[in-house]
Amino acid sequence: MSHHDHPNAELGPLQIAELPKDKVARFDAALPEILKRYPADHKEAAMLAALRRAQEIFGWLSPAAQRLVADRLGAPVTRAEEVATFYVMYHTRPVGRHVVEVCTNVSCSLAGGYDIFEDLKRKLGVENGGTTGDGRITLRQVECLGSCGTAPAMLVDEEMHEGLTSQSVAKILGALP
Amino acid sequence: MSETLILTKRWAKNDPSLAGYRADGGYRSLDKALGMAPAAIVDEVKASNLRGRGGAGFPTGLKWTFLPKDIRPRYLCINADESEPGTFKDRYICEYDPHQLVEGIAISCFALDIHLAYIYIRGEFAKQARSLETALTEAYEAGLLGPRIGGKADFALDVHVVRGAGAYICGEESALMESVEGKKGYPRFKPPFPAIVGLWGKPTIINNVETLANVPWIIENGAKAFSDLGAGKTGGTRLFGVSGNVKRPGVYEKPAGYNLKKLLLEDCGGTASGRPIKAVIPGGSSSPVLKGDEIDVSLEPDAIKSAGTMSGSGGVIVMDDSVCMVRALARIAMFYAEESCGQCTPCRQGTPWMWKVLEKIERGEGTMADLALIEQLPGNIMGQTICALGDAAAMPVQSFVKKFRQEFVEHIEGHGCRHGETGWGVSRSSREALVGGNRHTPR
Known part of the structure; x- marks a missing residue:
């Protein structure tokens, strides 16, 4: 059954069996490298890193992806879910092909971060957390990125861009595939 | 007068490599430390008046002595979560001189009989995490980490980078440990303090990046030289990150007792707009705000208390009189x-x-x-x-x-705000900051 047949289709796939087999294989292949960092009797400690890897592979953390991570770490599904929903860098809803995150905290806004975020909302036609109709960009405002001296700053697909101007923002987003 | 620089002296070279660090005398302190008695290293750090640079300013050497004598293993967590708004210093140590941190970690672990350390870095610092990973790989390959460090049969050390995933609370030391354990970042009750019951229930020391990056200099130059650089009960220099409405924002390394007004008016050139300073947040967004006429104070943690605030994480945010x-x-x-x-x-x-x-x-x-x-x-x-x-x-x-x-x-x-449409004032243009790479000009 594909997730489109599911009564809660917007939740995405629920069971591990519904995930693409090749991607599950990629995740399993990546796991030993992650586990190496933790004592053998503390496998669950790899939860954050494993969820990150799963998100990179599956695009977002559907209930099935969370279940996969929990299963492989020998942890309850609830552990994966509470971590996936606690940290803002995990996406528990589908996102666009690119995620643009603009800091609007004090130092950035003093240098124009608030204006950059508001301009982007208008230009992309989305609200905070929204995705463009073509599925290209998800936009959201985020908290301090630690780039206060080089404000304003944003993350594009988790890479930092600093010292932004409206021109540089347009150029960076224009260059995205 | 040239000021002593400990932490930023190599930044302008933009050479984070092991070879570059070694060419400038790097890892000599580790060699020296390995020839010392571990307890003597702890004593040296205690005598140096090194205090935690993450915000609380707790004496580092004293924290180290809280470890119970007879419980093993012990762990070290290095706090690179740097998330307090206005704070942006540790990231540059990770970017431009990561071996200074790695050497500090190695010396501290030798002193404390610790064999496993985690650098917990906030998830948003992808570049900095890569820089640390590269430095760790270089250190392992050179035998500076791993088994038998310095030929010592009983000193093995593993250091790993753990990335957060976007949660300010994980900079709180007990939430940080929860996160390293793979959980959501719920802070724990204290006591027991982490030095007694920490990571996986074992004694754990948690130190900030900047704190540990000072350790090699202290071992090389001695506790007294470090203590003399500072003021009161705070030894050494500190990194102050200045942002907001100033002409020259950036990271400034200054003696711990440096004057805030001097930093803002002389080093940073005053406001970018030329307008008067209205308010200054002196130590990260949680520190009580100072009015523009209250900034003639020392940034030393105990001294600035008399002004009713704190220098916390060293993140200084300046607002001119156009800001609401x-x-x-x-x-x-x-x-x-x-x-x-x-x-x-x-x-x-x-x-x-x-x-x-x-x-x-x-x-x-x-x-x-x-x-x-x-x-x-x-x-x-x-x-x-x-x-x-x-x-x-x-x-x-x-x-x-x-x-x-x-x-x-x-x-x-007045049923409204007179500071214009957004309230953020007139100075919105982005500028190049005096941090990192070849643009860094410590003064």
Whole structure:
């Protein structure tokens, strides 16, 4: 059954069996490298890193992806879910092909971060957390990125861009595939 | 007069490699430390007056002595979560001189009989995490990490980078340990303190990046030289990150007792707009705000207490007189509302409440009853929560309202904000900051 047949289709796939087999294989292949960092009797400690890897592979953390991570770490599904929903860098809803995150905290806004975020909302036609109709960009405002001296700053697909101007923002987003 | 630089002296070279670090004398301190008795290293750090650079300013050597004598294993966690708004210093150590940190970690672990350390870095610092990974790989290949370091049969050390995933609370030391254990970042009750019951229930030392990066210099030059650089009970230099409305924002390495006014007017060149300084947040967004005429103070943690505030994480945010204080405070309140982990009711419920009331006043819809409420709310959060986030949220609200009360009253009586459309003032242009790479010119 594909997730489109599911009564809660917007939740995405629920069971591990519904995930693409090749991607599950990629995740399993990546796991030993992650586990190496933790004592053998503390496998669950790899939860954050494993969820990150799963998100990179599956695009977002559907209930099935969370279940996969929990299963492989020998942890309850609830552990994966509470971590996936606690940290803002995990996406528990589908996102666009690119995620643009603009800091609007004090130092950035003093240098124009608030204006950059508001301009982007208008230009992309989305609200905070929204995705463009073509599925290209998800936009959201985020908290301090630690780039206060080089404000304003944003993350594009988790890479930092600093010292932004409206021109540089347009150029960076224009260059995205 | 040339000032002694400890932490930033190699930044301008933009050479984070092991070869570059070694060419400048790097890892000599580790060699020296390996020839010392571990207890002598702890004594040296104690005598140096090195204090934690993450914000609390706790004496580092004293913290180290809290480890129980007979429990193993012990762990070290290095706090690279750097998330307090206005703070942006540790990232540059990771980017431009990561081996300084790695050497500090190796020396500290040798001193404390620790064989496993985790560098916990916030998830948003992808570049810095890569830089640290590269440095660790180089150190392993050179035998500076791994088994039998310096030929010592009993000193093996593994260091790993652990990336966070976007949660300010994980900079709180007990939440950090929860996160390293792969959980959501709920702070733990203290006591027991981490040095007694820490990571996986074992004794754990948690030190900030900047704190540990000082250790090689202390071992090389001695505790007295380090202590003499500072003031009062704080040894050494400190990294101050200045942002907001200043001509030359950036990271400045200064003696711990440096004067705030001198830093802002001379080093940073005053405001970019040329307008007067209206307010300064001296040590990250949780530190009580200073008015423009209150900044002639020493940044030494004990000295600045007399001005009713703290130099916390060294993050200095400057606002000129075009910036609306209600707008700025509402944004700070939003931050704490967003970042409250939700474990304690006063913080979970109180932080969004404060934010909403402040937004209402900023929009011109507030009443004097709202002002009375915003004066009362922080006191009901302060001291009522497991960790310090509640206090961190309360302190700026108390201080902004106290020091700029008239501006809040104006918003209420005038039914709006006179600081323009957004309240963020006139100075919005982005500039090149004096941090990192070849643009860094320490002064």
